[in-house]
Amino acid sequence: MKEPGTPPRRGRKSELSRGQILDAAARMLRRQGYGNTTLRGIAEVAGIQAGSIYYHFASKDEIMDAVLERGVRAVYEAVRDQLDALPGDAGHLRRIEAAVGAHLAALLNHGDYTSASIRTYGEVPQAFQQKSLALRENYTTLWQDLLAAAQADGAIRSDLDPGLLRALLLGSLNWTVEWYDPNQRPVQDIADQAIDMLFRGVMPEGRKYEGSQS
Amino acid sequence: MKEPGTPPRRGRKSELSRGQILDAAARMLRRQGYGNTTLRGIAEVAGIQAGSIYYHFASKDEIMDAVLERGVRAVYEAVRDQLDALPGDAGHLRRIEAAVGAHLAALLNHGDYTSASIRTYGEVPQAFQQKSLALRENYTTLWQDLLAAAQADGAIRSDLDPGLLRALLLGSLNWTVEWYDPNQRPVQDIADQAIDMLFRGVMPEGRKYEGSQS
DNA sequence: ATTTCCATCGAACGTTAGTTAGAAAACTAT
DNA sequence: ATAGTTTTCTAACTAACGTTCGATGGAAAT
Numbered sequence: 001m002k003e004p005g006t007p008p009r010r011g012r013k014s015e016l017s018r019g020q021i022l023d024a025a026a027r028m029l030r031r032q033g034y035g036n037t038t039l040r041g042i043a044e045v046a047g048i049q050a051g052s053i054y055y056h057f058a059s060k061d062e063i064m065d066a067v068l069e070r071g072v073r074a075v076y077e078a079v080r081d082q083l084d085a086l087p088g089d090a091g092h093l094r095r096i097e098a099a100v101g102a103h104l105a106a107l108l109n110h111g112d113y114t115s116a117s118i119r120t121y122g123e124v125p126q127a128f129q130q131k132s133l134a135l136r137e138n139y140t141t142l143w144q145d146l147l148a149a150a151q152a153d154g155a156i157r158s159d160l161d162p163g164l165l166r167a168l169l170l171g172s173l174n175w176t177v178e179w180y181d182p183n184q185r186p187v188q189d190i191a192d193q194a195i196d197m198l199f200r201g202v203m204p205e206g207r208k209y210e211g212s213q214s
Numbered sequence: 215m216k217e218p219g220t221p222p223r224r225g226r227k228s229e230l231s232r233g234q235i236l237d238a239a240a241r242m243l244r245r246q247g248y249g250n251t252t253l254r255g256i257a258e259v260a261g262i263q264a265g266s267i268y269y270h271f272a273s274k275d276e277i278m279d280a281v282l283e284r285g286v287r288a289v290y291e292a293v294r295d296q297l298d299a300l301p302g303d304a305g306h307l308r309r310i311e312a313a314v315g316a317h318l319a320a321l322l323n324h325g326d327y328t329s330a331s332i333r334t335y336g337e338v339p340q341a342f343q344q345k346s347l348a349l350r351e352n353y354t355t356l357w358q359d360l361l362a363a364a365q366a367d368g369a370i371r372s373d374l375d376p377g378l379l380r381a382l383l384l385g386s387l388n389w390t391v392e393w394y395d396p397n398q399r400p401v402q403d404i405a406d407q408a409i410d411m412l413f414r415g416v417m418p419e420g421r422k423y424e425g426s427q428s
Numbered sequence: 429a430t431t432t433c434c435a436t437c438g439a440a441c442g443t444t445a446g447t448t449a450g451a452a453a454a455c456t457a458t
Numbered sequence: 459a460t461a462g463t464t465t466t467c468t469a470a471c472t473a474a475c476g477t478t479c480g481a482t483g484g485a486a487a488t
Contacts, residue, residue: 014464014465017465017466048465048466048467049466049467049468051466051467051468051469052465052466052467055464055465055466056465
């Protein structure tokens with residue numbers, strides 16, 4: 001017997017099984033939510049017995065936690081790396097464009113982890129929402145800084161609330177996990193139109209929106 | 215004993231309890247998801263015993279189903295009524311504006327039912343996703359027609375995919391249930407800025423977005 | 429005051445959940 | 459081959475789940 005939590009030091013097979021368990025858990029968590037994801041279900045998908053899971057993880061919550069954290073991390077690091085890879089003289093709009101593209105690509109391509117993380121975060125016990133809370137806040141800050149800097153430089157209208165802008169924009173992107181079908185449309189199409197709408201608005205050139213008369 | 219499913223014909227108290235059970239279920243469903251919502255939990259919030267629920271409902275799924283349907287219906291009817299109340303000569307942008315406002319208001323004010331419906335729909339057993347499927351499709355069609363008509367009349371740029379536009383816009387609005395805090399900002403503020411961004415884009419007047427150079 | 433119906437309670441049933449632990453198997457190294 | 463280690467299985471436990479049903483209290487009707 002070995003202490004779960006601490007990964008095995010020499011074994012190979014262990015890493016593999018651990019990965020399969022996580023994959024199965026992410027898949028199940030994405031589709032059925034936290035409460036309907038059972039260890040026996042995970043085990044079946046992973047091709048092992050339920051009891052065997054406890055060789056790799058100490059509890060169900062430890063698995064859920066690992067899936068959630070991996071999901072958030074994937075998105076965060078994808079966006080951060082994409083931004084870091086831009087040339088130093090890249091403009092604000094170019095940077096926002098890159099961030100939107102990276103966020104969306106991570107979400108829709110990186111599979112079950114990100115979707116599970118996004119869809120399930122609000123319904124897991126508060127106790128371990130907090131385990132990935134710091135990472136989530138970092139990510140929020142990244143976007144907040146990105147938008148605030150653009151606004152300070154005049155690339156974004158000064159009458160918009162950047163916090164609200166961020167919430168609406170990320171909501172629009174996050175919601176794609178609910179309807180995106182990889183066979184219907186490439187991810188890049190979605191990113192392109194989202195950016196286009198965000199920057200130019202939906203009205204034709206020359207038309208002017210006068211606001212509500214209600 | 216009485217047949218559940220068919221509502222009682224004369225009783226008064228029954229209606230009240232039924233409502234309290236639904237309220238408790240909606241509240242619990244919103245916060246904890248489908249699998250973690252238990253009948254004993256619902257009963258406790260409603261102030262009765264778990265077994266008593268079966269006087270009003272035939273099964274847990276019947277409750278969940280009622281909550282979900284009520285949530286979708288509230289949004290659908292709010293938007294439809296708001297549109298019907300507009301003067302016949304109202305322009306396309308005015309109509310879209312009204313729909314956005316009504317959708318958001320129903321979502322954020324109408325409480326636990328709409329939130330539960332939105333957050334939980336993807337994770338309930340497929341068997342009774344289909345019970346509210348028709349209503350959902352009607353609602354999607356309503357928006358699709360609204361946007362397509364605006365585009366046909368030149369109020370929306372012709373190079374945008376209306377289906378994608380709808381998905382991104384509604385995603386942005388739906389996601390508000392994840393972060394909205396009634397103590398922080400009135401709903402109308404959110405609706406106003408969302409519409410403003412949607413129509414005019416985020417760039418200052420006069421600036422022009424040239425697209426990606428990547 | 430008695431009857432009748434409505435609404436709830438309280439205790440139980442069978443099932444399934446997460447979890448545990450010792451035996452068994454599979455793999456490594458000698 | 460053999461011994462030791464790593465990994466999985468099997469079988470069970472307890473708690474909690476949805477659900478059932480006869481008993482019970484309260485309101486309304488006679």
